[in-house]
Amino acid sequence: MKSVRKWFFSLHAGAAHALSISFSGGRWRWVYGEIERQGCLSFKSIRASGGGTLELVPQDDALLSAVSLEQAIVAAIRELPPTLTKPQFVVVSVPSKHAYLGEIGVAKDERENLIRFQIQELMEAAAGESEREAAFDWQVKAELSDGSVSLAVAGIDQKQVDEIMRACQSCGLTCLGITLDTVAAMNGYLQMAPAALKSADIRFLLHGELSRHHVRLAVFSQGVLFNESWEHSEEGFSVVQAVSALERLVSTWTRDDAPEEVASVRLILGGELMYAKGCESTAKRSQTLSPRLIDISPRKELQGRWHDDVVPFGALEAMPCE
Secondary structure (H helix, E strand, O other), X not given: OEEHHHHOOOOOOOOEEEEEEEEEOOEEEEEEEEEEEOOEEEEEEEEEEEEEEOOOOOOOOOOOOHHXXXXXXXXXXXXXXXXXXXXXXXXXXXXXXXXXXXXXXXXXXXXXXXXXXXXHHHHHHHHHHHOOOEEEEEEXXXXXXXXXXXXXXXXXXXXXXXXXXXXXXXXXXXXXEEEEHHHHHHHHHHHHOOHHHHHOOOOEEEEEEEOOOEEEEEEEEOOEEEEEEEEEOOOOOOHHHHHXXXXXXXXXXXXXXXXXXXXXXXXXXXXXXXXXXXXXXXXHHOOOOXXXXXXXXXXXXXXXXXXXXXXXXXXXXXXXXX
């Protein structure tokens, strides 16, 4: 077992440039810019963004190979204007299907080595008969009334981590971190959200992803992925069908799990169908979605396909560093 904490490196003095790249299915998107460190990573400026498709699309549960990862990283760097500095660092976000998300309870002053031991046991139990190792990290989710602490735990298949690290090494880049696409997307939207939203008393934050062949609802509580549900379409969703599918997912979740106060549950929309004519207005007319909907404007450097770029942006932005 290895901890992802060893991936966070101190940034060199002077200007540092990073490539943040995200993978979903057979597609990848990237954002490049100058970064700074003030307790966490952030983009001081964003200079370029783009995307492409993998030559070999991973099938079913297959991991992203080092070869495919390296090809995508090299292609992204080649797309950079010649006047820009080659990045020294990279951040990678991968599909959440290769991750385990859970939580454990520990004493407030629990020693780190004992926390690691508990999480290792949790990862081994989650792996089951496969016995596949997982790289893991944790963060405080809540301090409980009895004095204990609830920790949110994330584990990523160790083999996937190894493939990513090999690709980064082949490209001559230092990996600053690895995260999940669902977490990166929500974080990206939150970094662009109005200040009032960040200070609001929101118990559950929903991310509705409207795509041509799938609609996904990700539910976050206190910054941690709490629940995830999907609807798929082989033929492809129209705007109306996608919004209707999201309405069903939200209705099912609110019926079973959500608090009664609508104000404590807010919704952010994303996905490729947000570029389609009438998508946003259709969602705003929905009696199910509209009361919870949050309007977010893109960061000024991400005015184009910002619902795609929000994932690599969010993968790096506000990532903790040591």
